[in-house]
Amino acid sequence: MLVARLTASSKRKIRGLIKRHLDLTKLFRNLPQSRLDFLKREVLLDTDLSFLTQYEDGWAVDVLIRKVYFERHQMVQEKLRPVRRVRRYNHQSLLTSSRSRVSPEPRLRARRTRANTSSRVAFLSTRLDSATPSLLRFHKAIVQAGLCTDEHLHQLFHMSAASRDTFISQALGRMKSTIFERVAVMDILERMNNEQL
Structure with missing residues (x-):
């Protein structure tokens, strides 16, 4: 039935x-x-x-x-079976060649990101991932929407509830978030705002 x-x-x-x-x-x-x-x-x-x-x-x-x-x-x-066979075969050659080609650029990007964020917001990705790993995909959208410092986080919670909802809906809406995900993200942001440094 x-x-x-x-x-x-x-x-x-x-x-x-x-x-x-x-x-x-x-x-x-x-x-x-x-x-x-x-x-x-x-x-x-x-x-x-x-x-x-x-x-x-x-x-x-x-x-x-x-x-x-x-x-x-x-x-x-079934889709991964052929890929795994190829990976086993080429594993050793990939290891030796990739060590020589590693560029320092990803490390520089990470440093710039850390410098542009503040103490609470720097932990946003960790908080999203610990709540449920599917929320981690919203980290980039939240930062791009303008929430990248503690001051921005503080300002967000000085806005009206409707304005906060609009901000979250616009920031996450492009990625087709569900109501439950938006509420979960808002709850995480609220807890971060209430924490003492």
């Missing part, structure tokens, strides 16, 4: 969320529980998938996530 109610668009939504939140190269049992919980919440908050809330304890979400994950995992593994 559950599978019968699952339309093609619902399956696509679940597949998209799984691709966004889970590492398909890992076995299901090796995935962090925090990522799975975050994904379950996103599925339950989606209006198109609201029929899943009629089942107790979210077991339907568990079943669907496992089913779709295993389908996607199998596809990824």
Whole structure:
């Protein structure tokens, strides 16, 4: 009955969320529980998938996530098999040649980034990643939107709630964020603003 109610668009939504939140190269049992919980919440908050809330304890979400994950995992593994063979074959030659070609440019970029950010905002990427790794993809968008110093963070929380929501929606909206992700990012920023240096 559950599978019968699952339309093609619902399956696509679940597949998209799984691709966004889970590492398909890992076995299901090796995935962090925090990522799975975050994904379950996103599925339950989606209006198109609201029929899943009629089942107790979210077991339907568990079943669907496992089913779709295993389908996607199998596809990824099949695609990676030829690539892994090539990597094993060329591994030694790549190691020796890449050591001689390493340029110092990435290190310079990292230094410039650190110099342009301040103490709290410098830890933004770590905070986003620790909440759930899928939030880390928003770090660049947040900084590009203008939130790159403690002063900017402080100013953000002196704005009205509607203005803050607009800022976050515009900053993250280009990357097709969900409401849950925007709320999670806003919560992280608020906690960072309230911290003492």
